[in-house]
Amino acid sequence: MTDGDYDYLIKLLALGDSGVGKTTFLYRYTDNKFNPKFITTVGIDFREKRVVYTASGPNGTTGKTFKVHLQLWDTAGQERFRSLTTAFFRDAMGFLLMFDLTSQQSFLNVRNWMSKLWWNALMWVLVWSCLMWVLVWSCLMWVLVWSCLMWVLVWSCLIWVLYVLCRIPYFETSAATGSEVDRAVITLLDLVMKRMEQCVDKPTAEPANGVTKLEDAVPHQKKCAC
């Protein structure tokens, strides 16, 4: 595959406390190497990898294959970079939420990372919806009515997100041996691709040759109600 020769650009983001192994995990996945040195990430970094994704067809049959360009964002776990890293949440399509099996605190902190993700997602629903309505109606009455509706929508979304996230696939990986590393990323990629399939407006996004380009897919993906 040459540089621009891919069907989808998928952005995944690794999250978790400092030292849990985000950088090492991504390095193992992209370069199949292990780095025993701990060099803390400053701000944000990213790695890339090309993979071939085979969609599953109806009744579990093998479907189309796509060339996928994976962009893996590596965030700094340190608190001082928190506002910078959360700014990248909006563009990510999937998250690798990581903790260190030998550190109970890093596991307990997964709760905080999850709530950051939820609030970030909800904040964007609120901001965009409010902006839209304020622009279109610019009428206090409508804003008030809309605010009530928004709260209903927000809480329904929150319950839905909780429902979905409670079924997060879990893998015990080792960057040292490479065990389960590929499977964890591929499982997430599979979930993202399936989600995109559901969100993309199929008749307009699918060109004649049957391959959906990311540039076509992204605007439709943002139309998803969730």
Ligand SMILES: Nc1nc2c(ncn2[C@@H]2O[C@H](COP(=O)(O)OP(=O)(O)OP(=O)(O)O)[C@@H](O)[C@H]2O)c(=O)[nH]1
């Ligand atoms: N033995 C072993 N060591 C690991 C594994 N994963 C990470 N490490 C080690 O843990 C240390 C921290 O790993 P990093 O990948 O730098 O941690 P990080 O989460 O990126 O940390 P920040 O950049 O500060 O957020 C390094 O010394 C790694 O070699 C693993 O699966 N097995």
